[in-house]
Amino acid sequence: MSVIVVFLLANYGNGQVVFNNDLDQITSDVCTGTSKKIAVSTVSGTCTPYAGNVNSVVFTWQVESSPGVWQNITAFSISGITYDTEQRINAGGTVISSILTINVAYGTDEATWNYRVLAQGSGGCALATSLNEAIAVKKNRWLGTVSSAWSDPNNWSCSRVPAAISSAIILPAANNPVITVNAAVKDLTLQPGSVLTVNSGYNLTASGPVTVVGDGNFTLQNNANLLQTTYTGNNSGPIRVGRNSSALMRQDYTLWSSPVTGQNLLNFSPQTLTGRFYEYNTLTNTYSAVNPSANTFQTGKGYLIRMPNNHPTTPTVWSGQFTGVPNNGDITLSLVNGGAGFRYNAIGNPYPSPVKMSNFVNANSTKITGTLYFWRKTNNTATEPGYCTWTLAGFVSNGEAQVVNPNGILRTGQGFIVEMVNSETSVLFNNAMRVANNADQFFKITSDDSDELAGDKFCLNIVSDAGVKNQMLLGYFDVATNGVDFAIDGKAIEETSVALSTLIGGEKYLIEGRAPFQNEDVVPLYFNTDAAGQFTISLERLEGLFLGSQEIYLKDNVANVVHNLKAGAYVFTSGAGAFSNRFEIRYTDSSLGVQHPDLGAANVIAYVADNSLVVKSNAEAIEAVQVFDVQGRLLTEKKNIDTTSAIVPLTGNKQVLLVKIAIRNGLVATRKIIF
Structure with missing residues (x-):
């Protein structure tokens, strides 16, 4: 006033x-x-x-x-x-x-x-x-006159609670401030001797720098976030960021990444044996030991760290704490590219807040395959793969305990693996990828920020009589093709003792997205096992039309059996070996089907000329053309064409586009172009 x-x-x-x-x-x-x-x-x-x-x-x-x-x-x-x-x-x-x-x-x-x-x-x-x-x-100063409540204006020198346009200075006080609501400031300064805590489940958003002077104490509890939006500069002074692991056992590992600069590896987990800190070696696709006392977390890099040696032998959450200057702004991470098969790098979320996976993947669409891999394995077990796999098509579990679909969110402190493409040697992180999400622990379910593609999809599980497990996902999407699609198809990262997958271009994929569903489609499955035994194949997580009356059949070409998986699991026996022709997925119970013109690349083509999309069909007349971006958003369309060629004007920046071409008689072809 x-x-x-x-x-x-x-x-x-x-x-x-x-x-x-x-x-x-x-x-x-x-x-x-x-x-x-x-x-x-x-x-x-x-x-x-x-x-x-x-x-x-x-x-x-x-x-x-x-x-x-x-x-x-x-x-x-x-x-x-x-x-x-x-x-x-x-x-x-x-x-x-x-x-x-x-x-x-x-x-x-x-x-x-x-x-x-x-x-x-x-x-x-x-x-x-x-x-x-x-x-x-x-500027507005914390006085703590009446309580520790950040949101009480009587605790502030200006008699108002800070907002996104106003600065805040935290002074030592009898009542230290605690944030128990989602709060915002322009910039934040903690003076020596002051204490600020953001409770679990809440966010502090700063549109300017965060400065901690002297022994000021700024703590983000587990599942609390510091978000910085338009400000891309540096922060000053250390903060403390709490991060809980999944419920793991003593000798289990977590792939960690630090949200702060200056955190020593050993100080982060001082009870972990010094020989149990690892970094990923791209050129050998193995983990190599790193000296934890002599190394700090590199910004954006993932480190595989075993649980503390005094941790319980039963599944128990471990509470870690990172201490250092909070990372912010544009971060370019240099990586290793050793050529085909040797392009995998362990990286991680570099911020004291979650990152949306689709934001990260789309910002690096020319640098990585778009598949993210997450380590989760009980140590010394051979019954599951080491990694879970994610693309925009969905999430594939490795069957271990403490694994839940992350639904598109990289948690604070979470490390993961990406595969580079071509000769690329870097990835980018930026503030636009960050989100205010407060779900608990790695792999925790949340749906608010999921960008999974809507489509018709299901998972297939296989388990041996020895308990060895594997999972794959098969889906049909408007923006997918039957070839390899960026951020949709997920290649297998490892050889496992039991595997069920598809083959695209001779490589194994645990996640395959295909062109829009037709019930005449037949999908060959690749199956391998290191040991003879009895195996069970079953369905999980049906979506889209598969939730309805559409059946899913597994054909065993060796046993000459067509089995309805929606009616129950299929049990079979096999010797050791790799089998690329034994199984196939069908959607009718007969090998006979309606014959249609071939919609291969020779008969339906799409290309860019003079800032326009040109589509031609040598099969049937084209009825409609739709153009999508890689996130499945419809950018433009042309209907009622009824000729064998069409021209569709294009606008916007250079990007990967997916073209859905509807042909007479209800057939659909999908093509991928770069505009």
């Missing part, structure tokens, strides 16, 4: 205006985002025959720009401070006043400014100079 301070000025002598009640030479604190009024007045006197007319005195307000140097406020600009002036005359016409309003914006720097006024009467009166009055611009 603004306060008006009025000083009456009397004209005593002849010759000039005399300030009877001059400025008080005091300094008043003014909070950013508020204003302050100061005013002077003079009454009619003998220096000039003015009668109190409003034009009889000229007031000129000045500010001290440097010690002893005064400038008119209209000539000297102060960032964040603006002025309004007003001149008044009383009802009797005998008192003339000038009021200066000093407006202090939220982002104004803290400083003290002196003001004075010059007054000159009409008719040749001499110039009179007032004394000084000062304002001290102050």
